[in-house]
Amino acid sequence: MRAFSYERAKSPAESARAVAGTEGAKFLAGGTNLLDLMKLEVETPAHLVDVQDIGLDRI
Template identity: 65%
Template structure:
């Protein structure tokens, strides 16, 4: 695996700004896919932006009867969510 730097994003805006200014940066969530790809050097980001802790893990009902599913919602939480379960 190649060397990389790591930061825990402080806000959605800060994460987006860092990513926009660094083409070699990648967001990291759980790392399930990304870390394996980095170990094989298929993905070679020089900087990781951790987007955990930004409040993106909510499932909300929308006014038109739909669901807004956050980018960080766990598969298990979504699968057991009442309207889906």
């Protein structure tokens, strides 16, 4: 696995700014297999933005 930076977003707008403003950034949320893909080096994001706790789990 390659080195990456991590941040936990506090709002949907903040998460969008973080990903748009950082090349190679990806969203991370509960139930994703992104970490498995990173271990296999199928995905190699430079920055992860955790969106699990910003209220996007409701319709």
